[in-house]
Amino acid sequence: MKLSILVLEDEPEVRAAIERDLMQLAPTIRIEPAEDVEDAWEVIGEILDDGDLLAVALCDHRLPGTTGVDFMIEMAHDPDLAATGKVLVTGQADLEDTVRAVNDAQLDHYIAKPWNAEELIEIVKEQLTDYVIKMKLNPLPYLKVLDMERALDAVRDYGRAD
Numbered sequence: 001m002k003l004s005i006l007v008l009e010d011e012p013e014v015r016a017a018i019e020r021d022l023m024q025l026a027p028t029i030r031i032e033p034a035e036d037v038e039d040a041w042e043v044i045g046e047i048l049d050d051g052d053l054l055a056v057a058l059c060d061h062r063l064p065g066t067t068g069v070d071f072m073i074e075m076a077h078d079p080d081l082a083a084t085g086k087v088l089v090t091g092q093a094d095l096e097d098t099v100r101a102v103n104d105a106q107l108d109h110y111i112a113k114p115w116n117a118e119e120l121i122e123i124v125k126e127q128l129t130d131y132v133i134k135m136k137l138n139p140l141p142y143l144k145v146l147d148m149e150r151a152l153d154a155v156r157d158y159g160r161a162d
Contacts, residue, residue, distance in 0.1 A: 003055040004030040004047045008040045021117040028145045037066040054084045055131040061090035076106045083134045085127030
């Protein structure tokens, strides 16, 4: 079972840049791109059908058709995705959209474009760690991509739960 990251971004160059910044996680984490919300739902279906888990969704806000915020609200109401870390990566969400994301989609983080690659990795690692802890997963297979201090605490807790 692999943890997965969804990268929902309609602009191919931006999507490729995010994927490139996340490549250091790829040996441990499945990274799946999507260009619109319909594509994202198909990708999520494939992830779940493969027995993998969607740990983090990185979503642009301005997308063709449904917005990233509306997509994350749908995700928040799906029992299979409720624990998924939701990160808005955008330069175009106004205050009202951002408030909706926080209140209705349980947004976990907001990253403004252009982003800093190191900050993106740190936020993703934090979200992966949160997901492993929330889902009570054994963190050992994912240690290379987690917040080490929190992961080691989780390992100790995981060991006590057995």
